[in-house]
Amino acid sequence: MIDWQAVSEEALGYFKDLLRFETVNPPGNERPAAEYLARVLAREGIEARLIESEPGRASLVARLKGSGGKGPLLLNGHLDVVPVDRDQWLHDPFAAEEAEGCIWGRGAIDMKNMVAMALMTMLLLKRTGARLDRDLIFAAVADEEAGSTKGALHLVEKHPELVRCEYVLNEVGGYTLHAGSARLYPIQVSEKGICWFELVAEGEPGHGSMPHPNNAVVKLAKAVVALGSTKMPLHVTPVVENFLRTMAAHAPPPQRQLLPLLLQPRLAGHLLSLVERQDPARAMALNAMLRNTTSPTMLEAGRKVNVIPSTARAQVDGRTIPGQSVEDFLREVQQVIGRVWKINVLTQHDGTVFPSTTPLYEAICRGIERHDPGSLPVPYMIPGFTDSFAYGKLGAICYGFSPVRLGPDLQFTQMYHGHNERIPVDGFRWGTRVFFEVVRDFLAGGAS
Ligand SMILES: [Zn+2]
Numbered sequence: 001m002i003d004w005q006a007v008s009e010e011a012l013g014y015f016k017d018l019l020r021f022e023t024v025n026p027p028g029n030e031r032p033a034a035e036y037l038a039r040v041l042a043r044e045g046i047e048a049r050l051i052e053s054e055p056g057r058a059s060l061v062a063r064l065k066g067s068g069g070k071g072p073l074l075l076n077g078h079l080d081v082v083p084v085d086r087d088q089w090l091h092d093p094f095a096a097e098e099a100e101g102c103i104w105g106r107g108a109i110d111m112k113n114m115v116a117m118a119l120m121t122m123l124l125l126k127r128t129g130a131r132l133d134r135d136l137i138f139a140a141v142a143d144e145e146a147g148s149t150k151g152a153l154h155l156v157e158k159h160p161e162l163v164r165c166e167y168v169l170n171e172v173g174g175y176t177l178h179a180g181s182a183r184l185y186p187i188q189v190s191e192k193g194i195c196w197f198e199l200v201a202e203g204e205p206g207h208g209s210m211p212h213p214n215n216a217v218v219k220l221a222k223a224v225v226a227l228g229s230t231k232m233p234l235h236v237t238p239v240v241e242n243f244l245r246t247m248a249a250h251a252p253p254p255q256r257q258l259l260p261l262l263l264q265p266r267l268a269g270h271l272l273s274l275v276e277r278q279d280p281a282r283a284m285a286l287n288a289m290l291r292n293t294t295s296p297t298m299l300e301a302g303r304k305v306n307v308i309p310s311t312a313r314a315q316v317d318g319r320t321i322p323g324q325s326v327e328d329f330l331r332e333v334q335q336v337i338g339r340v341w342k343i344n345v346l347t348q349h350d351g352t353v354f355p356s357t358t359p360l361y362e363a364i365c366r367g368i369e370r371h372d373p374g375s376l377p378v379p380y381m382i383p384g385f386t387d388s389f390a391y392g393k394l395g396a397i398c399y400g401f402s403p404v405r406l407g408p409d410l411q412f413t414q415m416y417h418g419h420n421e422r423i424p425v426d427g428f429r430w431g432t433r434v435f436f437e438v439v440r441d442f443l444a445g446g447a448s
Pocket of ligand 1 (some may be wrong): 144
């Protein structure tokens with residue numbers, strides 16, 4: 001029998017230690033945190049490898065051997081965190097202080113909590129000598145917050161033998177979402193893709209004292225306004241449709257009646273404008289689920305205030321619905337800004353959808369239902385991307401499942417990259433146990 005009071009206390013200790021490493025990316029500097037994990041694993045006879053993509057940017061990979069009959073399960077956690085606005089924090093973001101029933105710190109939700117849970121799971125499986133029907137890999141990686149190139153993507157491209165697997169458990173899913181009186185647990189099975197591109201406007205150079213109509217800056221500005229204010233066509237995927245219908249079924253009126261209307265092309269735009277007026281954050285999230293989007297983020301033009309430059313450039317963060325190709329997306333962009341534009345694609349990867357009918361998905365559902373009876377796990381899509389896209393390149397099925405039980409007063413999405421990031425101590429303890437049991441059940445061949 002596992003003494004869960006003692007185990008969750010131990011996991012909390014690792015978690016707090018991890019929060020105290022300042023792994024703000026940039027520069028990341030994940031090496032000390034990765035070395036810490038390696039020391040904890042080594043104490044119990046688990047060997048780990050540190051892979052550095054460049055000095056200081058270390059990722060850790062460790063493995064528990066199974067009987068080898070089936071493809072490995074990989075537990076992924078990134079060690080880097082986003083920057084903090086110290087003035088806005090009520091507690092030191094790198095001291096792991098406990099207050100108001102929560103542990104406060106940058107990375108408390110995103111995602112040192114899950115790194116600690118995965119570490120604890122490795123240790124417990126080793127200690128209990130559990131029989132594993134497949135290998136369990138633990139990857140604690142650098143650089144997710146800057147696009148994964150120096151972390152998960154580096155492992156996938158340079159050391160695929162270390163991380164090749166059949167399944168991945170990763171971040172952004174498994175938290176409590178209160179919908180009316182129901183408790184949903186979104187399990188991430190799908191991520192949007194990216195198409196980051198540059199627009200180049202060309203015009204006539206000239207003197208600023210004599211305005212002319214062929215000004216590259218003005219042309220670019222018009223395109224940027226159009227991209228920033230036009231809603232592109234609706235593309236409803238089955239995952240999103242099911243998620244919205246489930247939300248609606250548990251929502252009080254009038255949301256119950258209104259939410260499904262978002263799925264109808266003729267009504268969606270109008271309805272979204274209504275939501276926007278009442279709850280802008282919600283409208284933003286819904287909008288991102290339903291269509292390809294563009295956010296202009298960088299501008300560059302001119303060197304002197306009195307010279308009209310001949311070129312002007314904008315970089316745009318484009319996000320694509322799974323199933324939409326780059327060509328589909330760029331066609332929609334051209335419908336917004338016209339065909340005359342020179343568009344340079346800078347970085348691109350497609351969105352992903354994984355099946356929610358696998359033994360691992362079922363193990364996740366069983367684990368949640370066992371520890372929060374009456375709640376409802378539901379597959380969903382995130383508008384961003386995680387390290388999962390990297391493992392997806394190796395053919396892995398990836399889920400976002402970083403369980404934490406939250407009360408109705410704490411909104412997961414506001415914690416994420418927000419000021420005062422924190423996690424309820426009870427919710428962390430709960431998640432540690434659920435996470436371990438899901439992994440153990442799955443590696444024992446599924447207790448179905
Ligand atoms: Zn994250």
